Amino acid sequence: MTDIFHVTIDSVRDATLRARVYVINPDVPDVPEEPTFPLALLADVWWMLDNGNLTDDDDDGHRPQRCPFSPERGREILAGMAMGDELGEVFGLIVGRLIRITEYGYLLADDAKTLLEPRRKAKDVYGRLLGVGRDDISRYAWTPSDPVRFDVRTAEIVTSYERGPLRNVPLWSEAAAFDDPDEPWEEGEREKIAGLAGTADLSNWRAWPVIASRALEAFPYRDFTVTVSHPGYLEHLAAGMSWSTTHTGRV
Structure with missing residues (x-):
């Protein structure tokens, strides 16, 4: 499946996680507002650690993957998690x-x-x-998958979820000034885009060539804060983790 977001963890304290989500796929041009999204991310990391898939990886230099501990240590952490089995159940509700x-x-x-x-x-x-x-x-x-049960578990686990503003959105003028040899402008199209004011609409594909030319840190993003009902749901997370995900929290 195609990656949709890139996630970096800023901090984990007690039952609260703070992270940043970069929007990297024009098919999903914003970070979901539903609390099912952060729960899906918790389950995603659980699955990646369980399968040894979350490691330091620079193969995709544009979106490097980061984990502050080894795959073996990751499995040890899962084995000792208070809520590890529950996150495994949640992952099954998402993907079967x-x-x-x-x-x-x-x-x-x-x-x-x-x-x-x-x-x-x-x-x-x-x-x-x-x-x-x-x-x-x-x-x-x-x-x-079981979207009904997933919604129930979300209500039981996620006690609050707040998104920050969407940042790093290019201006329409920036989009109009950018030339992509793979996506040449049609007659009159550039002038139409240049005539638009303010920040670009990320659901319009013409905003994306200029975004794709940027380093990851300059992609559109939202910071978010999520608090869960028990700190045990966050025991497998650590500041500095970074990975790309296909999950949106919409089952």
Whole structure:
């Protein structure tokens, strides 16, 4: 999937997280205002650490990934988290989760061997199943996402979420003055854009060539502050973390 935002963590204190979100994709031209968004970010980092995917990485020099500890330390932190299992559940509500099943579709325990009692078929519990298949452990299926349950968990976990103003938005005059060889101006188009006053509308693709020419720090961004109901939801986060994400909090 295409990255939508780039996130940098400024501070984590008790149950409050402060971070900055850069808008990097014109398809989603602003930081979501719904409290499901910061919860999705918490679950995103949980998943990345669980899979060893959040490390220092300069492969994409435009948006470097940063983590102040090793993948091994990340897994240790998850293992000791007070709310780690809950964030794993939240991640499953967003993207679905892998479940183990028998040849006839009955639910298995996490060991992929023990039949859960009372016996229930996965389709009777989860409804529509996605990606049914088999690996070297057992048959499996993916459950669908659950936006209703995700909203419920958000209300239980996120106690406040505040966004700062959208900054680093280019002026229309800057957009009009920029020449992109891959996106030449059509006749009369530049003059129309140049005649607009104030900051550009980020939902208009003509604002983006000049943005894309900038360093990450000069991209449009919002700072945000989120407070959660228990500091255990933030134990896996640290100042200095930086990563790109496909999550918007909209399931």
